[in-house]
């Protein structure tokens with residue numbers, strides 16, 4: 078087992094070094110198909126592990142509660158400037174530790190407890206922070222949920238797409254203070270304009286949670302919500318390919334409330350090492366090569382969806398416009414749950430996550446679906462041909478799931494495929 082190129086400084090702690098080597102081996106010898114994961118660049122990883130991890134800097138550039146922030150102020154300002162330029166926004170806050178924190182900071186900054194928020198339901202593709210009963214968000218604010226249109230077996234009729242008639246009817250009835258657009262398991266473009274029209278009609282603010290598609294937006298492969306939304310939140314580690322973390326963009330009129338809500342409202346000291354890594358990622362995302370990367374992500378996802386359909390899987394909504402393919406496993410095998418499929422594929426060296434599909438009869442812990450994504454293996458250099466091969470590896474593993482030798486045979490082929498696509502051999506090429 079080899080060690081990663083990034084753990085050379087970890088000396089004297091054999092246990093952690095060994096665990097990092099194991100994880101390096103897992104990431105580079107198995108297939109990474111979780112739609113929210115990616116391989117960050119060596120420059121992003123270096124900034125994450127930099128001297129900035131040593132510094133306390135509660136507050137914002139020019140207004141800190143600790144001394145010694147002359148350099149840190151420049152780092153955070155650089156990240157904010159790069160981000161504002163990348164998306165064409167008025168104001169950026171780069172301190173949220175995660176996308177969930179970013180979302181809660183927006184609710185806290187712009188609303189009062191008990192206010193009504195209209196957002197997408199979890200089993201229809203929404204996120205936990207869009208008001209799931211399991212999330213603290215649903216205990217503080219009053220959520221009303223919209224969903225997608227029914228499944229359509231007629232190729233000329235779009236099914237399982239955001240039901241804007243439902244969004245509008247609920248908005249007119251409940252008069253929310255905030256409408257949330259954006260999803261965590263939805264493979265179609267999310268057009269911001271119809272959300273803006275509905276928000277204007279009922280006098281609501283509009284937040285676009287672009288956690289999944291932020292990189293696609295930056296690369297020009299998904300519509301940019303910034304001109305339409307009051308606030309845009311996102312994570313920096315998914316399609317955007319930066320460090321783990323979150324960020325918020327907003328119109329100037331909301332800037333003070335958003336900043337106050339992140340700090341001191343929700344968080345303490347910002348992670349300036351992560352903020353430096355965010356700055357690195359924002360610069361990388363402004364390059365032409367990143368746009369080409371996002372085009373390949375989408376092209377690969379479309380090819381992957383076609384190959385999976387040919388293997389007998391039903392693709393939720395009939396296809397994809399982004400980096401994600403959501404499988405309804407029931408047409409492939411009525412007895413196969415998402416939980417079992419995820420476990421079998423793990424044994425075959427194919428990393429995925431189970432996911433509910435619209436109106437799933439099974440619980441979120443069991444599910445009837447799998448969510449697959451192309452960002453990470455596209456970074457590693459795979460193209461449509463390899464994703465077709467991956468589709469048949471998935472089908473093979475699931476068909477022969479009761480025989481360990483069969484699953485092990487798939488794993489050997491997965492290892493062989495991965496050995497030709499080390500993400501760090503020639504990063505992002």
Ligand code: DSN
Nearest residue numbers: 112113204205261262
């Ligand atoms: N990060 C989300 C995702 O995997 O889509 C879950 O919070």
